[in-house]
Amino acid sequence: MSISRILSLALVASLAACAGPRMHNKTQTAMSPAGVSASTAQKWLAQPLRGKCIxxxxxxxxxxxxxxxxxxxxxxxxxxxxARLVAQQLRDAGAEVFMTRSSDKFISLDERAEMADRHHCDLFLSIHADAASNPSARGATVYRARGALAASSNCGRELLGALHQAGFDHRGLREAGFRVLMGHSRPSLLLECGFLTNSTDAANLNDPDWRARISDAVCSGVVAALRG
Ligand SMILES: [Zn+2]
Structure with a gap:
């Protein structure tokens, strides 16, 4: 099978795994240069996050x-x-995914952070929704730890870029001292999906189509950051 044929199939497979437009653009870029090895193309075809733990x-x-x-x-x-949608998307893209909770259960911040080190994950991704006293505050925000690892910063930029390209309102990549970002040694991000105190954002968070789209965008950003 020719390299171009393999890459064409990889494009289809990647778009199936993560339907965001950023994935499309990244894959097109990857197809243009000469010298992409057959083994690399096959890896993309298989699953872009194979071998990664999140x-x-x-x-x-x-x-x-x-x-x-x-x-x-x-x-x-x-x-x-x-988080369930994102986890499934990442699994479909080949990642090994662990969730700190999969039901309505209290888990301490230290227990959550400990899971990052225990699984030696490539990314710890915390999913939240924001609140503010000003009801006009809205949009998604991506947080990295203060003094974040380069891998966290890179992944944060890719995640924000994917949200931007998919058309989501956002407030940029910011730094914070959240326990789930600082309490372990692994790359980490925290995504605030939008403001529950804003009527538009709250309606979006209740919309299954919107939730599917933001999950696609998150997965596309993670793939762009972590694929080999
Ligand atoms: Zn929260």
Whole structure:
């Protein structure tokens, strides 16, 4: 099979795994240069995140509901719904994925951080939804740790780029001292998907199509950052 044929198939496979437009652009870029080895092309064809380990962390849970939305829904439930979608997308792309919780259960911040080191993950990705006293505040935000590892910064830029290209409102890549970012030695990001205190963002978080689209974008950003 020719390299161009393999890469064409890889494009189809990658788009099937992660339907975001960034994936399309990245794959097109990868197809243009000469000298891409057949083994690399085959790896993309197989699954771009094969061999990678990712811990997906749905924020809050159990006795800790997180923020409360304008419609009365709770952050912990939104986080789990989106985290499940993201985890499935990453598994479809070949990653080994662990979730810090897969039900409405309280897990301490230290226990979550410990999972990152225990699994020696390539990325610890915490999923949250924001709240603010100003109801006009809206949009997604990507956080990395203060003094973040280069891998975290790179992944943060790719994740933000994927959200931007997919048309999501966002507030950029920021730094924070969150325990789940600082309490372990692995690359880490925290995504605030939007503001539960904003009526537009809250409606989006309740929309299955929107949730599927943001999960696609997150997966595309992670693939762009972690694929070999
Ligand atoms: Zn939260």
């Amino acid at each position: 811990v997906v962390d749905p924020g809050h849970g159990g006795k800790d509901p997180g923020a409360c939305a304008v419609d009365g829904s709770r952050e912990k439930d939104h986080n789990l719904t989106i």
